[in-house]
Amino acid sequence: MKLNPYLNFDGNAEEVFRFYNAVFGGELYIQRMGEAPGMENLTEEEKNLALHVAIPVGDGQFLMASDCIKSQGHVLTNGNNNYISVSPDSREEAERIFNGLSAGGTIEMPLADMFWGDYFGSFKDKFGTCWMINYANN
Structure with a gap:
């Protein structure tokens, strides 16, 4: 079993993961919302958000994230619960x-x-x- 933490961000997942990548290294993977089927009606800004971003943080383990899409009803709540x-x-x-x-x-x-x-x-x-x-x- 592997544990891969998954985070959500409010439009800055790429910025955050470029920062994390500078510390951990490895290859940064970014897939944008506009690359996914059914996302044609998003605004240009939303199409550029991260659908999935990941960096390796160990042997076969990854830190992953995505951006919330406000037009789809996604709401980010930051807290110390994670x-x-x-x-x-x-x-x-x-x-x-x-x-x-x-x-x-x-x-x-x-x-x-x-x-x-x-x-x-x-x-x-x-x-x-x-x-x-x-x-x-x-």
Whole structure:
């Protein structure tokens, strides 16, 4: 089984994923709303929104998203009810990812050694997505 977090955005999924891609690397995949059947009646702006965007974030795992289409009744509600938890392979990688993704965001818990033995930190990035970075000290 693989767990692939899927996010929704209010028209800026491409911008968000270009930012995430700068941190994680890999190939950025973008499919636009206008490429899907039945989307001919969307506005030009809506046709350019992301139907599906994805980047690889591990061995066979992906972070994925799409934009909400207001004309179709989709409504985005940002909140802290979802976190993306990343488990890097080293403390250095944990720091790189934490520092990269938290830039311009709000740090909830700085990276630190925790009572359960891991190196952990959490934050909300500048786009409102909540992240947890957890390196398991060995």
